[in-house]
Structure formats: structure tokens, C-alpha cells
Amino acid sequence: MSNLKLEVERTKNSRLQDFDFSNIPFGRNFSDHILVADYKNGEWISNKIVPFQLLNLSPATTSFHYAQSIFEGIKAHRNIHEGIVVFRPEENFKRMNNSATRLAMPQIPKEIFMDGMMELIKLDEDWVPKAEGTSLYIRPVMFGTEPFIGVKVPTEFKFIIMTSPVGAYYSEDVSVYVDEENARATKGMGCAKFAGNYAASLAPVEAARAKGYKDVLWLDSEHHQYVQEVGTMNIFFVKNGNTIITPELDGGLLPGITRDSILKLATHRGYQIEERLIDINELIDEIEKGEITEVFGSGTAAVITYIYRLGFRGRDYLFDTSKYTVSIGLRKELVDIQKGKEEDIFNWVTPIHPH
Numbered sequence: 001m002s003n004l005k006l007e008v009e010r011t012k013n014s015r016l017q018d019f020d021f022s023n024i025p026f027g028r029n030f031s032d033h034i035l036v037a038d039y040k041n042g043e044w045i046s047n048k049i050v051p052f053q054l055l056n057l058s059p060a061t062t063s064f065h066y067a068q069s070i071f072e073g074i075k076a077h078r079n080i081h082e083g084i085v086v087f088r089p090e091e092n093f094k095r096m097n098n099s100a101t102r103l104a105m106p107q108i109p110k111e112i113f114m115d116g117m118m119e120l121i122k123l124d125e126d127w128v129p130k131a132e133g134t135s136l137y138i139r140p141v142m143f144g145t146e147p148f149i150g151v152k153v154p155t156e157f158k159f160i161i162m163t164s165p166v167g168a169y170y171s172e173d174v175s176v177y178v179d180e181e182n183a184r185a186t187k188g189m190g191c192a193k194f195a196g197n198y199a200a201s202l203a204p205v206e207a208a209r210a211k212g213y214k215d216v217l218w219l220d221s222e223h224h225q226y227v228q229e230v231g232t233m234n235i236f237f238v239k240n241g242n243t244i245i246t247p248e249l250d251g252g253l254l255p256g257i258t259r260d261s262i263l264k265l266a267t268h269r270g271y272q273i274e275e276r277l278i279d280i281n282e283l284i285d286e287i288e289k290g291e292i293t294e295v296f297g298s299g300t301a302a303v304i305t306y307i308y309r310l311g312f313r314g315r316d317y318l319f320d321t322s323k324y325t326v327s328i329g330l331r332k333e334l335v336d337i338q339k340g341k342e343e344d345i346f347n348w349v350t351p352i353h354p355h
């Protein structure tokens with residue numbers, strides 16, 4: 001619990017009028033306001049919504065040196081019945097606090113994360129784009145801010161929420177290469193949305209790009225044998241058109257909220273679900289036998305991304321994404337729930353203006 005009152009300082013110079021909603025690159029434009037909460041010596045000491053602004057930080061800021069930084073990714077949509085809605089934000093709230101525990105950071109109170117986020121979106125609701133397929137991307141981030149050189153749990157942290165209008169995501173089919181050398185994250189770290197996991201992924205992704213692939217299919221860090229994730233998404237395989245297979249949550253992969261939503265929708269639709277270890281050698285056997293009919297990734301940014309080419313030990317395995325039916329159906333159902341075109345049977349959308 002936090003008894004801190006949320007203070008709001010509105011901008012006097014909104015940038016909304018000058019913003020071109022017809023051409024929105026991902027992640028480069030930010031709405032008028034941000035939420036900034038500060039933690040010092042064991043307590044949250046301030047919680048404010050202020051105009052978007054630069055931060056003033058010491059060069060000794062601990063997180064610059066020791067990478068103590070975690071984040072989340074959430075989307076708000078325009079829903080035809082409920083107005084602006086946020087998709088499953090409570091799940092991101094819980095995951096952020098799980099990441100905080102692993103990284104020795106303070107828990108963020110619900111009043112700061114959830115209530116603050118809803119206030120922030122309400123204040124900047126005109127920044128939620130209106131065109132088909134567009135949304136508002138919400139980025140909470142927390143990092144150590146004590147100006148101190150030395151490896152220890154810092155006494156100061158900053159929690160920020162910024163929001164960014166994002167354009168229609170024309171999900172391009174992707175090619176991926178199985179990396180048998182570099183892992184994305186170790187067990188116990190991959191399940192945290194820890195900034196360092198993403199830094200560690202960059203060089204292997206560049207190497208896959210140099211080979212002509214868009215992204216990496218990650219294997220586990222211990223055996224380099226079991227499938228974990230694809231790029232920054234969870235991975236799924238459809239076997240014989242009726243079984244959906246995805247790696248079990250073993251601590252090495254991020255427990256994706258889209259992953260969970262897909263599993264719930266797929267179960268509801270009557271598909272067989274297997275959450276288990278996926279041995280890359282057995283998977284390649286099944287691909288060679290023609291049993292794997294669809295391969296796809298899931299995440300907040302694109303919902304579902306179809307994979308058409310998988311490279312393994314110098315060989316390419318191709319998939320005809322024009323014949324994908326299971327993943328196309330699941331993607332449509334999920335997007336339609338977000339937009340209000342399909343009944344929200346699981347209660348996943350949270351309106352910013354409840355009735």
C-alpha cells in the first residue's frame with residue numbers, strides 16, 4: 001500500500017496538434033505526459049504525472065553501471081463498446097513486481113502502477129490513435145538511481161511510465177535461425193523482463209542477420225538443446241493441425257501475456273495443448289516428416305508473427321504461411337476481443353472510463 005497522493009502537472013505546450021497520426025514509426029514518439037515515482041531509503045517518496053521531459057541523472061547512477069533495470073510492455077486500444085481499454089494490465093503489474101523481486105528492487109504499489117497508469121492514459125487519451133490496427137504502447141520502466149559506484153542494492157530507484165502511439169502493425173512473416181551457441185538468458189533470469197537479457201541478445205541477432213535471417217530461435221542456456229523463444233516473442237508449433245505445442249515456463253523464458261491468452265483461447269476452441277520441453281532434434285524430425293504445420297511467435301507488439309523459414313545447421317526448413325489456419329484464427333480472435341468485435345469471455349479488457 002502506498003498513501004502517496006498522485007500529483008498531476010499538466011503540460012502547457014501539448015504537442016498533439018503537430019503530431020502526424022497518418023505516419024507513426026514504432027517507439028519514437030511519446031505522448032505529452034509521463035508518470036515518475038521515486039523511491040528512497042525504503043519508501044516511495046513521490047508519485048507525479050508531469051510533462052514529458054529529460055531526466056537529470058548522475059554519471060554514477062547505479063543502473064548505468066550494473067544494469068539494474070526492468071520494464072514492461074502493455075497496449076491500450078480503442079474498443080467499439082468500451083472506449084479506450086487496456087489489455088490485461090494486472091498481468092503486467094504482477095510480472096513487473098516478479099522481475100523486481102529477482103533484481104533486488106522494491107515492489108511497486110498497485111496505486112502507483114495501476115491507478116497511475118490509468119490516470120496517465122486518461123490525461124493523454126487523445127494520443128491513442130484511431131486508425132484500424134493502431135494502439136497506444138505503454139512502457140513502464142524501473143531502474144536504480146543512487147549516485148554510487150559499487151555493487152550493492154542501491155537506496156534509490158525511479159519508476160516511470162511513458163506512452164507511445166504506435167501505427168498499424170503489418171505483421172511481416174519472418175525467418176529465424178537456431179542459435180546453438182548463445183542463449184538469450186539463463187534460468188531464473190529469462191523469466192524476468194530484465195534489460196540485460198535484451199542487451200545480451202543483440203550480438204547473436206546481428207549474427208543471424210548476417211546469415212540472412214531476421215531473428216534468432218533461442219535454445220536453453222544449459223544444454224543448448226531445448227527451444228525457448230523466438231526473437232523477443234514466445235514460440236508455438238502446430239502439429240497435425242490440432243495440437244499446439246509451446247515450451248513450458250521453466251524460468252528461462254518470459255511468461256508472455258499474449259502466450260497465456262493464446263493458450264486460453266486455444267483451449268476454449270478445443271485444441272490439444274502441450275506445454276513441455278521441446279528438443280530441437282525431435283522438432284526437426286517432426287518438421288521433416290511434415291507434421292509441423294505452423295510455426296509462430298507471440299507478443300504484445302504484433303500479437304502473432306508467422307514464421308516461414310527456419311534455419312538449423314546450415315539447412316532451411318520452409319513453411320507455407322498462406323496455409324496457416326490455426327494461428328490466423330487465434331490472432332483474429334484476440335485482436336477482435338481487444339477491439340470489442342468479439343465477446344470478452346475472459347474479462348481481459350479494462351476500460352479507462354468504467355461505467
Ligand SMILES: Cc1ncc(COP(=O)(O)O)c(C=O)c1O
Pocket residue numbers: 073229231232233234254255256257258259298299300301
Ligand atoms: C523475450 C520476450 N518474450 C516474450 C514476450 C511476449 O510477452 P507478452 O506477450 O507479455 O508481450 C516479450 C515481449 O514482451 C519478450 O520481450
